[in-house]
Amino acid sequence: MMSDNGYYGQYGGSYIPEILYTSQQQVQQAFDEARNDPAFIQALEQQWQQYSGRPTPLTFCANLTEHFGGAQIYLKREDLNHSGAHKMNNVIGQGLLVKRMGKKRVIAETGAGQHGIATALVAARLGLECTIYMGAKDVARQYPNVFWMRQLGATVIPVTTGSQTLRDALDEALRDWSGSYADSHYLIGTSCGCAPFPEMVSFFQSVIGREVRQQSLAQFGALPDRLYACVGGGSNACGLFLPFMDEAQVEKVGVEAGGKGMALGEHSIRLSHDLGQPGIAQGFASIFLQDDQGQLQETHSIAAGLDYVGVSPIIAHLAEQGQLRMTYASDQEVVDACTLLLKKEGIIPALESSHALAAAFREAGTLSPQQRIVINLSGRGDKDIFNVARAVQDAEFPQFLRSYLSEYPDNLQLASDAGQGRAV
Ligand SMILES: Cc1ncc(COP(=O)(O)O)c(C=O)c1O
Numbered sequence: 001m002m003s004d005n006g007y008y009g010q011y012g013g014s015y016i017p018e019i020l021y022t023s024q025q026q027v028q029q030a031f032d033e034a035r036n037d038p039a040f041i042q043a044l045e046q047q048w049q050q051y052s053g054r055p056t057p058l059t060f061c062a063n064l065t066e067h068f069g070g071a072q073i074y075l076k077r078e079d080l081n082h083s084g085a086h087k088m089n090n091v092i093g094q095g096l097l098v099k100r101m102g103k104k105r106v107i108a109e110t111g112a113g114q115h116g117i118a119t120a121l122v123a124a125r126l127g128l129e130c131t132i133y134m135g136a137k138d139v140a141r142q143y144p145n146v147f148w149m150r151q152l153g154a155t156v157i158p159v160t161t162g163s164q165t166l167r168d169a170l171d172e173a174l175r176d177w178s179g180s181y182a183d184s185h186y187l188i189g190t191s192c193g194c195a196p197f198p199e200m201v202s203f204f205q206s207v208i209g210r211e212v213r214q215q216s217l218a219q220f221g222a223l224p225d226r227l228y229a230c231v232g233g234g235s236n237a238c239g240l241f242l243p244f245m246d247e248a249q250v251e252k253v254g255v256e257a258g259g260k261g262m263a264l265g266e267h268s269i270r271l272s273h274d275l276g277q278p279g280i281a282q283g284f285a286s287i288f289l290q291d292d293q294g295q296l297q298e299t300h301s302i303a304a305g306l307d308y309v310g311v312s313p314i315i316a317h318l319a320e321q322g323q324l325r326m327t328y329a330s331d332q333e334v335v336d337a338c339t340l341l342l343k344k345e346g347i348i349p350a351l352e353s354s355h356a357l358a359a360a361f362r363e364a365g366t367l368s369p370q371q372r373i374v375i376n377l378s379g380r381g382d383k384d385i386f387n388v389a390r391a392v393q394d395a396e397f398p399q400f401l402r403s404y405l406s407e408y409p410d411n412l413q414l415a416s417d418a419g420q421g422r423a424v
Pocket of ligand 1: 085086112114115189190191230231232233234235236237304305306350352353378379380
């Protein structure tokens with residue numbers, strides 16, 4: 001999708017401090033040149049294949065298809081990328097761009113840690129210095145990812161301001177970039193932020209939809225009837241949908257985090273039911289969850305990767321134009337969908353991806369057996385083991401955690417606190 005000078009309808013643009021203008025122009029120019037340079041594209045495809053494991057398969061789900069008795073169900077297996085999520089497609093692309101620009105360092109911010117891990121991995125592979133900003137609360141919630149980032153050689157900086165989550169980490173990453181742009185690149189992980197990031201991230205992610213096209217034609221001789229993707233910032237959705245924008249007959253469905261309820265603070269529904277409002281924040285114009293004064297609101301999702309207050313300007317524009325349908329799935333529906341995929345197909349999905357599964361499962365039975373749907377499985381669920389274990393009330397998991405903790409003598413007290421139901 002080409003923007004109109006960084007805008008998609010009324011969304012997008014570049015709202016950044018003056019000091020970053022030169023750097024932003026440099027990224028724009030480097031990207032414009034790279035996307036048209038066959039040598040860059042070849043290097044990118046080589047890394048995708050040899051490092052990340054592309055192409056990822058399109059998997060037919062015979063058991064689920066029989067279970068719902070409607071459309072034929074296929075999964076696009078982005079969970080099989082190195083690092084376990086689609087994030088890798090974009091990070092490799094921007095990593096190569098950093099080398100091309102002659103810069104030596106990458107800065108990133110991360111919520112759940114998936115983007116942070118992918119950035120730290122690629123920085124190690126390409127020989128770049130790496131600093132990751134992460135809200136202090138997220139550092140505590142997602143410590144296994146922090147551990148791996150540090151082992152990979154990245155510096156992880158816990159952000160203790162504001163809500164101590166992704167929003168604040170993002171502000172710190174921007175602040176770092178303002179002082180370090182001469183040798184550093186801010187590697188944004190989703191199709192948000194100032195131009196050209198929404199366009200650039202979507203360009204790198206579009207490999208998903210291009211492969212789905214080719215694989216559909218090869219495997220069943222037609223294009224799919226319907227596509228489903230979860231929408232956090234919007235990068236896996238843009239990646240799946242954009243190569244199909246000329247085909248209105250292929251319906252595109254974006255799925256937001258319905259969380260615990262419809263009250264502000266309980267969900268991350270920005271587009272479905274018009275719960276978000278137009279605004280400008282974090283470098284771009286889009287739809288944000290905000291109050292009457294324009295203050296950004298707290299959000300919630302069982303899936304950390306969908307727990308975001310804004311949305312890609314590309315997704316906001318396409319939804320406004322009626323070119324994609326937005327819906328949402330609640331935390332409970334998501335856990336049910338995740339469990340069903342485990343039992344029926346032997347695949348462990350990320351909770352983010354389980355939003356797309358939940359919406360597709362709701363609708364599959366209403367379609368005919370001649371119709372085919374493709375659900376983007378954006379990531380694998382290993383990282384979600386703690387949340388899923390709690391959600392399904394696995395009786396032995398707390399016992400496992402206690403016995404694990406007991407191997408750390410200093411934390412024995414903590415272990416017994418947890419046993420009494422107190423927060424850890
Ligand atoms: C597995 C997975 N899927 C989806 C997302 C949501 O991001 P986006 O909407 O940019 O695809 C994330 C974000 O962390 C993720 O880890």
